[in-house]
Amino acid sequence: MNQIEMNFAAPATPDQQGASVHKTDIKGKRVGLFVTCLVDLFRPTVGFAAVKLLEDAGFELEVPRDQTCCGQPAYNSGDKEDAKALAKQVIKTFESYDYIVAPSGSCTGMIRKHYPSLLADDPKWAERAVNLAGKTYELVSFLVDVAGIEAVSSHFTGSVTYHDSCSGLRELGIKDQPRKLLASVPGVDLKEMADNDVCCGFGGTFSVKYPDISDAIVTKKTRNITEAGAGTLLAGDMGCLMNMAGKLKRDGSAIQVRHIAEVLADMADGPAIGEKSGR
Incomplete structure (x- = not known):
């Protein structure tokens, strides 16, 4: 169990404060937070920040305990068998959510752009990979492009x-x-x-x-x-x-x-x- 998941394994209570204009009806929409390896191991604060931003936007948030690496290191190193195994684990863990959000462009890119081709020749997983890719977003892009957030409740000098x-x-x-x-x-x-x-x-x-x-x-x-x-x-x-x-x-x-x-x-x-x- 990762550091973020220990604190946020249960569904979050939506908090509309800080939310702005939404492009989609988010009522009841479930978001699975993909924490990422580097955030979990080196910078858990980023995970907690992602949780706050998604809760403030009004989503029902969960951090599934069975999540693993997205498989990108293995994939980029030519180890496609291990990459496939990790991709399948991610799909099984997150496919029940309405959206999958990650505070990382590289992990999101792996799921959105590479999972479909990685599993294209596997009839049991090809469609599931495509479906997951279609609802996976990088955090800031998700807030702006999907949730329609125009402003956040923050201050920085x-x-x-x-x-x-x-x-x-x-x-x-x-x-x-x-x-x-x-x-x-x-x-x-x-x-x-x-x-x-x-x-x-x-x-x-x-x-x-x-x-x-x-x-x-x-x-x-x-x-x-x-x-x-x-x-x-x-x-x-x-x-x-x-x-x-x-x-x-x-x-x-x-x-x-x-x-x-x-x-x-x-x-x-x-x-x-x-x-x-x-x-």
């Missing part, structure tokens, strides 16, 4: 810059949605960095297989982050955030790094990514 993660941008078309919600937060001063849509160099196992290339890419990225002049770096994927935070810390930068959900949920008062607790 300071300047931020935003990195558009590769999977979210290129596989899911996530670009304007995070900026729209950030614009609704009093105190946020968005300073766009140069090449905000260029890869940070993480790429999952890419950064392990090709560390020199990865470091060259993240060096250019952190230079752009620094030159933007913002005090906080935001993004929607923990892998990218951890990679950029690590480089910034090694360079002695004071820039804080956070997942956008933490700012939108008014939960950005704790230690930033890469900082020690109690700092």
Whole structure:
């Protein structure tokens, strides 16, 4: 049982406070939160922020205890058999929900874009994979594009810059949605960095297989982050955030790094990514 699920295994009581205009009738709609491995193991705060945002939007929220990795590391490494096994576990766990939401563009991209092709030749799973893909969304995109949220109840004082993660941008078309919600937060001063849509160099196992290339890419990225002049770096994927935070810390930068959900949920008062607790 993961850290988020221990606290939110039971259905949440919908709370309409903080919700705005909805594009769909959400009454009674059940959302299964796909926590993701990196959030569970390294940044549970992001999971709690996602819970708050979805509850505030009025959804009936659950965090199923049987969820596992989406299978992306295995899939990207060519281990399709293990990727298929993990995909089937995810499908079994989440297919009963009206929506599946994840605070990650890469995990969402795996389910939406790759599950259908991964299981296309399996008659028992092909249709189920397609059905699950069609109702799986990245968190911020879901709030804006499905729930029709136009503003959140939060406050943040300071300047931020935003990195558009590769999977979210290129596989899911996530670009304007995070900026729209950030614009609704009093105190946020968005300073766009140069090449905000260029890869940070993480790429999952890419950064392990090709560390020199990865470091060259993240060096250019952190230079752009620094030159933007913002005090906080935001993004929607923990892998990218951890990679950029690590480089910034090694360079002695004071820039804080956070997942956008933490700012939108008014939960950005704790230690930033890469900082020690109690700092």
